[in-house]
Amino acid sequence: MGIKAIIVDTAGTTTDFQFIKEVLFSYSEQAMPAFIANNRNDFAIANLLDDVQELAGKKDLNTDELVDLLVAWIHDDSKATAIKTLQGLIWQQGYLSGDFKGHVYADAVRMLKQWQSSGKRLYSFSSSSADAQELLFRHSDQGDISGLFYGHFDTMLGQKNDVQAYKNILNTISLRPKQVLYLSDELAELNAAREAGLNTYQIVRSDDVRQGSHPTAVDFTQVRQG
Template sequence: MGIQAIIVDTAGTTTDFSFIKEVLFQYSAEALPTFLQEHHNDFTVAALLQDVRRISNQNNADLAQITSLLLEWIEHDNKATPLKTLQGLIWQQGYLKGDYQGHIFADAATALQQWQQQGKRLYSYSSSSADAQELLFRYSEQGDLSNLFYGHFDTNLGQKKTVQAYKNILNTISLWPRQVLFVSDDLEELNAAAEAGIQTLQMVRKDGLFTGKHSVHNSFDTIKL
């Protein structure tokens, strides 16, 4: 039956990593203290802060201590799910205010549109929250691409370099592994997906990226399904 679904990574694949690091991460770091001061009693935010305390084994940490820890996590690109969810909430404010637009490579936008027209089911998978991914594609410089996707996966299904995460995705979308293609720049992610039986393709947009036993492309323009 061929490829029925395509899962795309964001940073380094559909999105320039410099946008994630220099725009989104920087924005969340600058806005985090005020955001937590204003929203720490909101149900969702309060639950996320409790998750941070639990993960860090700092059950009695006050808001100032938690804020300091989260800023450190942002600096070191910690993949902790509560941090990524909080960042998504902060980024939503930035998108809605028009402080920035989501960066999507033009070749990625074109390919995604063509694949959707061909009847492929499109998903994204990122360490960022599913909501943050939806915002990235909705408010992109290439226009609103959010309607192209069936859904977005995040670390609630597992960390991206673990085989089980891809098995969980397969269970969620109810397709055989050979019917699914995963496109990413990260070799360890691709290795994990391949071990789960998923077809893989590595997007190499910069020199020095580690490559392995995966089909390599420098642009979505050259991908032929």
């Protein structure tokens, strides 16, 4: 049947997790107070903040209370769609103003280009919003590589440890499970993807990565699709 599409995780896989934590998370934490104060009455932002309060089980929070809650969620690396969407909007400001560039491993770029040129459809799947993923690849330190991707998936389709999320992706891209390869460093995600029927490969860039029974590679150049 052969692999027709490759889906890549971002943090720890295409991108150094330290960049996510030390640059992106730090930036969103520092920018959050002004962002909420300046945009709280914007319709889309107000809806996101309503979602935040509903998830937290709290109502009628003032601006300072909302900021404190959101910063706490950043520290906890909450996967809630609302905080990830808000972070993505803040990161957009940072990318467009040139405050930072997105980190992407050189080996990932090399192989993504090779796979795309051989006819593979490329996607990314992250807890960060689809827009934030597109920005990361468009404004990367390896240049604009956003054109390599057919699309980006986020938690609107389900949490990354949830088998149903991968089934939802398969329905979206209209491919059979064995036609799709998923690359990630996270064992729980790989287990969920495999349970949904996808081929899997674990990217192990450090000794800290918890491994299971998936094929492993230290970087993208070692990934075998057969």
